[in-house]
Amino acid sequence: MTARIGVVTFPGTLDDQDSLRAVRVAGAEPVSLWHRDKDLHQVDAVILAGGFSYGDYLRAGAISRFSPVMETIIEQAKAGMPVLGICNGFQILTEAHLLPGAMLQNNHLHFICRDQKLRVENAETAWTSDYSAGQEISVPLKNMDGRYVADERVLDELEAEGRVAFRYVDVNPNGSLRDIAGITNAAGNVVGLMPHPEHAVEPLIGTGRTDGLGFFTSIIKKLVNA
Amino acid sequence: MSLDTVKHAAETPDVEQPWKELGLKEDEYARIREILGRRPTGAELAMYSVMWSEHCSYKSSKVHLKQFGEKVPVNDAMLVGIGENAGVVDVGQGYAVTFKVESHNHPSYIEPYQGAATGVGGIVRDILAMGARPVAVVDPLRFGAADHPDTKRVLPGVVAGIGGYGNCLGLPNIGGEVVFDACYQGNPLVNAGCIGVMKHEDIHLAQASGPGNKVILYGARTGGDGIGGVSVLASETFESTGPAKRPAVQVGDPFQEKLLIECTLEIFGEKLVAGIQDLGGAGLSCATSELASAGSGGMRVELDTVPLRDSSLSPEEILMSESQERMCAIVEPQHVDRFLEICEKWDVIATVIGEVTEGSQLEIFWHGEQIVDVPPRSVAHEGPTYHRPFARPSWQDALQADDANKLARPANAAELREQVLKLVASPNQASKAWITDQYDRFVQGNTVLAMPEDAGMVRIDEKSNLGVAMATDGNGRYAKLDPYTGAQLALAEAYRNVATSGAKPLAISDCLNFGSPEDPDVMWQFAEATRGLADGCLELGTPVTGGNVSLYNQTGETAIHPTPVVAVLGVIDDVTRRTPVAFKEEGQLLYLLGDTREEFGGSAWSEVVHNHLGGLPPKVDLGREKLLGEILISASRDGMVDAAHDLSDGGLIQAVTESCLRGGKGARLVVPDGLDAFTFLFSESAGRAVVSIPRSEELRFNDMCGARGLPVTRIGVVDGEEIEIQGEFSIPLSELRTAHEATIPGLLA
Numbered sequence: 005m006t007a008r009i010g011v012v013t014f015p016g017t018l019d020d021q022d023s024l025r026a027v028r029v030a031g032a033e034p035v036s037l038w039h040r041d042k043d044l045h046q047v048d049a050v051i052l053a054g055g056f057s058y059g060d061y062l063r064a065g066a067i068s069r070f071s072p073v074m075e076t077i078i079e080q081a082k083a084g085m086p087v088l089g090i091c092n093g094f095q096i097l098t099e100a101h102l103l104p105g106a107m108l109q110n111n112h113l114h115f116i117c118r119d120q121k122l123r124v125e126n127a128e129t130a131w132t133s134d135y136s137a138g139q140e141i142s143v144p145l146k147n148m149d150g151r152y153v154a155d156e157r158v159l160d161e162l163e164a165e166g167r168v169a170f171r172y173v174d175v176n177p178n179g180s181l182r183d184i185a186g187i188t189n190a191a192g193n194v195v196g197l198m199p200h201p202e203h204a205v206e207p208l209i210g211t212g213r214t215d216g217l218g219f220f221t222s223i224i225k226k227l228v229n230a
Numbered sequence: 231m232s233l234d235t236v237k238h239a240a241e242t243p244d245v246e247q248p249w250k251e252l253g254l255k256e257d258e259y260a261r262i263r264e265i266l267g268r269r270p271t272g273a274e275l276a277m278y279s280v281m282w283s284e285h286c287s288y289k290s291s292k293v294h295l296k297q298f299g300e301k302v303p304v305n306d307a308m309l310v311g312i313g314e315n316a317g318v319v320d321v322g323q324g325y326a327v328t329f330k331v332e333s334h335n336h337p338s339y340i341e342p343y344q345g346a347a348t349g350v351g352g353i354v355r356d357i358l359a360m361g362a363r364p365v366a367v368v369d370p371l372r373f374g375a376a377d378h379p380d381t382k383r384v385l386p387g388v389v390a391g392i393g394g395y396g397n398c399l400g401l402p403n404i405g406g407e408v409v410f411d412a413c414y415q416g417n418p419l420v421n422a423g424c425i426g427v428m429k430h431e432d433i434h435l436a437q438a439s440g441p442g443n444k445v446i447l448y449g450a451r452t453g454g455d456g457i458g459g460v461s462v463l464a465s466e467t468f469e470s471t472g473p474a475k476r477p478a479v480q481v482g483d484p485f486q487e488k489l490l491i492e493c494t495l496e497i498f499g500e501k502l503v504a505g506i507q508d509l510g511g512a513g514l515s516c517a518t519s520e521l522a523s524a525g526s527g528g529m530r531v532e533l534d535t536v537p538l539r540d541s542s543l544s545p546e547e548i549l550m551s552e553s554q555e556r557m558c559a560i561v562e563p564q565h566v567d568r569f570l571e572i573c574e575k576w577d578v579i580a581t582v583i584g585e586v587t588e589g590s591q592l593e594i595f596w597h598g599e600q601i602v603d604v605p606p607r608s609v610a611h612e613g614p615t616y617h618r619p620f621a622r623p624s625w626q627d628a629l630q631a632d633d634a635n636k637l638a639r640p641a642n643a644a645e646l647r648e649q650v651l652k653l654v655a656s657p658n659q660a661s662k663a664w665i666t667d668q669y670d671r672f673v674q675g676n677t678v679l680a681m682p683e684d685a686g687m688v689r690i691d692e693k694s695n696l697g698v699a700m701a702t703d704g705n706g707r708y709a710k711l712d713p714y715t716g717a718q719l720a721l722a723e724a725y726r727n728v729a730t731s732g733a734k735p736l737a738i739s740d741c742l743n744f745g746s747p748e749d750p751d752v753m754w755q756f757a758e759a760t761r762g763l764a765d766g767c768l769e770l771g772t773p774v775t776g777g778n779v780s781l782y783n784q785t786g787e788t789a790i791h792p793t794p795v796v797a798v799l800g801v802i803d804d805v806t807r808r809t810p811v812a813f814k815e816e817g818q819l820l821y822l823l824g825d826t827r828e829e830f831g832g833s834a835w836s837e838v839v840h841n842h843l844g845g846l847p848p849k850v851d852l853g854r855e856k857l858l859g860e861i862l863i864s865a866s867r868d869g870m871v872d873a874a875h876d877l878s879d880g881g882l883i884q885a886v887t888e889s890c891l892r893g894g895k896g897a898r899l900v901v902p903d904g905l906d907a908f909t910f911l912f913s914e915s916a917g918r919a920v921v922s923i924p925r926s927e928e929l930r931f932n933d934m935c936g937a938r939g940l941p942v943t944r945i946g947v948v949d950g951e952e953i954e955i956q957g958e959f960s961i962p963l964s965e966l967r968t969a970h971e972a973t974i975p976g977l978l979a
Contacts, residue, residue, distance in 0.1 A: 015576065056485060117666075
């Protein structure tokens with residue numbers, strides 16, 4: 005079978021085409037999903053792509069979280085459907101309470117775009133099984149509101165349960181607590197991170213590395229072997 | 231106040247009108263009365279005042295700009311030339327590319343964030359209006375002295391505005407420049423360029439034809455922002471006293487623009503549009519009059535149907551408002567429903583505000599009463615033309631006689647080393663990563679090269695790997711010394727940068743930033759620069775497809791350096807063949823292409839070491855530039871070079887430092903016979919590049935250059951952890967990196 009992976013377009017989503025391309029490059033069938041449509045069109049997994057949905061007005065992800073498509077995604081994610089939130093998608097996942105914590109403005113108060121080194125801390129999620137625990141990868145990072153925060157109890161819990169999925173290495177680019185770049189839910193099907201693996205799937209384009217491809221091959225293997 | 235209708239105007243010829251306050255000259259007002267055969271209504275006066283402003287009418291510059299149309303090189307690529315929203319060139323495989331550079335200088339000084347943000351928004355809509363999907367932006371920027379307190383106000387705001395708007399639109403920012411010079415202290419230059427891609431059959435033009443077709447205004451509601459932006463801000467000299475001009479600056483909403491882009495592209499996809507124009511400077515006045523003027527002439531608009539943010543706006547204000555994120559489309563009646571449906575899908579407000587008529591007049595009504603009845607050509611295309619007096623400035627000879635080649639040179643190797651470090655750490659030569667890292671260069675997933683590469687490059691076809699490249703360059707110091715040569719040097723550098731990346735230069739756009747046209751010195755600079763550019767384009771075979779003129783860049787009596795900025799667009803058949811600047815492979819051979827002469831006039835060295843500006847700029851040989859370009863493109867296509875960097879301001883040592891730091895590898899260099907170390911390192915002779923050649927390709931590369939008559943000199947090898955000039959000095963890469971990268975954050979962070 006070919007896995008069908010949906011990518012949602014909200015008003016103001018920017019990296020939807022990039023995520024669709026990454027899905028295709030990895031060998032799955034990309035499916036465009038529209039924010040007003042509750043129907044997920046039989047996709048096996050969903051990616052919430054980066055961008056500035058609703059202009060980041062009010063708060064990043066705060067309005068998108070209430071769109072019709074999110075109703076179905078929240079319901080399905082709780083039932084085990086794999087969901088990956090990248091950047092603005094991660095912000096939407098925290099607003100939807102599928103993942104704990106929140107993102108604040110970068111501690112240096114600037115938008116930052118850089119090639120960022122990460123350590124994969126948890127290689128057992130639906131989206132990271134093609135990596136090995138402790139593996140270091142480089143993917144682009146680009147955001148204004150990327151500083152991950154949560155209260156101490158939540159952070160301790162995330163650490164204890166192995167739910168910190170990615171940590172920044174060498175440079176913490178935004179003041180995220182405990183260098184956290186991405187997290188997973190307890191079941192490992194919902195993963196969110198600020199850096200952009202979909203921008204690192206082709207040699208020559210972007211940073212010229214393919215370190216991000218593993219996200220997409222991981223999920224395809226999981227879906228095809230399921 | 232009662233409504234000033236056409237009828238009322240005809241009956242009250244002697245009413246005093248505020249033409250002067252709106253920026254019109256006495257004879258211009260008289261001409262309007264003559265065209266109409268009566269006094270204009272308030273609404274008509276508002277329209278003429280903005281459309282006849284310097285910014286919209288090019289009244290001082292057009293007698294010179296004409297040359298771009300007269301000296302057109304033979305070039306098969308040109309599809310749409312000057313006069314439309316942007317020019318269009320053929321890049322092969324059925325694709326067409328549209329691109330343009332514009333200025334948003336004055337607003338960016340007053341309100342840096344919004345000024346710069348709406349500059350990006352405006353150029354993106356110009357590109358969109360041609361039928362193209364915008365695929366990349368570039369930003370050539372110029373600020374006052376890097377250590378001046380006001381630079382710390384203007385620069386961070388401008389950079390945040392460009393980032394805040396462009397990042398939110400999802401357009402990769404792939405190039406541009408950042409230059410500091412005290413002459414821009416009160417007049418920063420914020421130029422913005424955009425590239426768009428479409429298929430040939432998707433080209434759209436700004437014209438309203440076909441009586442009965444509907445005029446649809448869509449996008450943001452119209453508000454009170456930016457009223458008189460073009461006439462008040464962009465067309466007058468700043469005075470230090472006088473009322474605050476902030477209300478004349480527009481306020482942008484990039485989220486709205488992103489929706490407008492996607493909505494418009496979907497509408498284009500279904501072929502629902504007969505003509506289209508974006509609303510930028512002069513707002514509805516410009517869009518309605520230009521569409522009507524370029525079409526059959528007749529148009530009727532019901533102005534009270536325009537959706538407003540502020541219901542108290544007068545008809546004059548609605549016509550002049552420069553509220554952002556608006557477009558105006560001409561749509562055949564049978565397509566209107568579908569057009570509105572697509573707008574609804576994207577949450578974009580769309581309103582039928584009028585229709586194309588049989589007649590030849592632009593007629594505008596306000597609650598049933600006629601307030602405008604004008605021949606649209608007289609507003610949009612037949613504005614005043616000035617033959618401003620110009621004369622070579624009295625100080626020009628003295629400036630050129632103050633020869634930079636006579637400045638004191640470093641006395642020994644230690645001094646030379648010290649000056650190298652000083653140069654690469656100077657604000658103009660230092661790394662601009664602190665700035666460019668605030669722009670998204672990865673979005674859309676097609677970026678092949680971005681700053682600090684010589685040219686930005688994006689892939690436009692995933693299957694064939696077809697790509698386009700763009701570089702923007704300008705050097706106000708060179709142009710001040712000799713505007714004709716300075717303009718050609720800007721052209722040559724942008725051309726060379728595109729060729730260095732492996733792309734073939736096709737066409738250019740320009741942004742001509744100058745002082746007041748009422749000053750004969752400035753007008754001479756402008757005349758010389760346009761002549762130089764037109765002659766240069768003819769010789770290089772790259773036509774001017776469009777651009778923008780920004781005058782009145784001066785505070786009081788002091789004008790900025792004449793600053794023609796040139797953007798060259800190139801095409802590359804296979805982006806995997808692109809040439810980056812980074813020296814990555816140890817053992818590869820470094821070759822210097824071109825001739826190095828003792829040329830220091832206007833150089834970075836003369837500025838950094840002596841704070842000097844005088845003499846003559848480097849000589850231009852466009853035949854040589856063309857040959858160099860051909861060699862670089864062939865070498866890239868045939869896999870003979872792994873890295874290449876053009877030589878320009880800062881000379882060879884600047885280029886080698888950048889390439890070494892980018893690749894993380896050092897270099898050992900030997901001063902060639904016939905040159906002294908100082909000239910070798912700092913000369914700014916044009917028509918040069920440094921390339922890194924795999925040893926296996928050395929023979930083939932030398933043969934190619936020899937056969938085509940390009941002088942090449944082997945100058946060293948990629949090696950080690952330092953840059954060593956044999957027999958002179960060496961500097962560890964770590965020391966160079968600190969010098970090069972710490973300056974800008976130190977001044978601005």
